[in-house]
Amino acid sequence: MSNLFEASKRESAVDLVVNSIKQLLMERTLKPGDKLPSELEISEDLSVSRGSVREAMKILSAFGLVDIRVGNGTYVCETPGNTIMDSLLFSFFVSNPDIENLYEFRHIFENDILSMILEHYDENGKERKALRDNLDELEGMIAKGSSDKKLSENDLEFHRLLGQASRNLLAERVYNFIIDFMEPSIAATHKGQNGEIVYKIHRDIVELIELRDAARIDEAITNSVDTWSILQPSSAMNPWRE
Numbered sequence: 001m002s003n004l005f006e007a008s009k010r011e012s013a014v015d016l017v018v019n020s021i022k023q024l025l026m027e028r029t030l031k032p033g034d035k036l037p038s039e040l041e042i043s044e045d046l047s048v049s050r051g052s053v054r055e056a057m058k059i060l061s062a063f064g065l066v067d068i069r070v071g072n073g074t075y076v077c078e079t080p081g082n083t084i085m086d087s088l089l090f091s092f093f094v095s096n097p098d099i100e101n102l103y104e105f106r107h108i109f110e111n112d113i114l115s116m117i118l119e120h121y122d123e124n125g126k127e128r129k130a131l132r133d134n135l136d137e138l139e140g141m142i143a144k145g146s147s148d149k150k151l152s153e154n155d156l157e158f159h160r161l162l163g164q165a166s167r168n169l170l171a172e173r174v175y176n177f178i179i180d181f182m183e184p185s186i187a188a189t190h191k192g193q194n195g196e197i198v199y200k201i202h203r204d205i206v207e208l209i210e211l212r213d214a215a216r217i218d219e220a221i222t223n224s225v226d227t228w229s230i231l232q233p234s235s236a237m238n239p240w241r242e
Contacts, residue, residue, distance in 0.1 A: 016048060032077065114205070127167075134158050145194070160179065201227055
């Protein structure tokens, strides 16, 4: 018998199983790669039906927390699944944040991203080179008069590279779903601008990273977020907003 689980709350049987496993994960009693006890063991420990355990595992699997291997048991996922980020992104959409909320959030979070990039400077040489290459690519695209769509794709890639350069997987994943959410508003900043304004902002960010100039982080991010908030209509913020 596993003795991992103990029923102590008045809640539905399925919720009891889900919350018990979440608690064990938070306590690190269960770790990535660990095999969970059998359906029978969990059902007996928590005094719930095996059907409730089975339903709970389907929910946890849908969220990318467990991996159900037919004939081999159920395991804690070793890497977070995209479905977790998809769920967070969906929650972000339905919360319908306004531009003031997003402005404040971007300002705080991107300050932290740049700080982490400088803290991991000796580890992120590859990512820093990719940022410089991205900037050079943008300069070439401006010279060729590339489309707004191409400029927007370059811009989005720049932000994803910032996340990678932070060398913090959790920060990178959270930043990526923020960028996914804001893709329409980032694209809107390129309409009729030919990329020149974005180029100046990205150049400032790349140069402060290369010079390891932490004192300029807040100024560069403030300029970036100010420009983003000015250059796009409110309709670009959230396609669900009326």
